[in-house]
Amino acid sequence: SYDLKKQMYRANKFAAVFYHQKLKSLSGQHKLKSYLEKRNLSQELVEEFRLGFAPENWDELTKYLASKKVPENISEKLGLIRRNKKGGYFDLFRDRLMFPIFAIDSEVIGFGGRIIDQGQPKYINSMESDVFKKGKSFYGLDKAAKFIRSEDKVFVVEGYMDLLALYGRGVKNVVATLGTALTPDQVKLLKRWTGNIGLICD
Secondary structure, eight states, X not given: OHXXXXXXXXXXXXXXXXXXXXXXXXXXXXXXXXXXXXXXXXXXXXXXXTOEEEOSSSSHHXXXXXXXXXXXXXXXXXXXXXXXXXXXXXXXXXXXXXXXXXXXXXXXXXXXXXXXXXXXXXXXXXXOOSSOOGGGOOBSHHHHHHHHHHHTOEEEESSHHHHHHHHHTTOOSEEEXXXXXXOHHHHHHXXXXXXXXXXXXX
8 A cells, every 4th residue: 555655665764874874883993894995885885875784783773763663563574674582573684784775766665785794695685565576676776767868778787786886987877686587577667768788697
């Protein structure tokens, strides 16, 4: 329903603000800061893509969303928090570099989280919800759309980091799939801007 979606967008927006503020408040010595440097993710890219950091604690986001009066069942449906055996909640994303995923109208529809150290799984994505369908969405389309139109071409890459590497080097007509193979729905979506689709695979 419209109301449910509105609540979900609101919850995701708060989560994006929370993660972004957490990244900005990290000390220069934090491992994420050196990771960003190593991967050539500039301050400009961090700002433009609203990258964030999910802290290591179990329930910082849970408490933050509660303080913003976001209903727990909404946060749970979005996969931001999970219920523990005792009936409380914990944050799904912890100690990860966070990539908010925006719809074309700039609403936050989901997140990807990448582990900073070694470990598995390397990436976690938001679960599918009323506002987030992996096979119908792209990472970066909100930024790339105007460049795709002006270049009349789009490059499709696999992951968040591949996209940011290209975007940071000035290739801005680029989108990333969200851990799925390119779907017919995604192709249909891109055809709104161009019929020229180039795949860049690792």
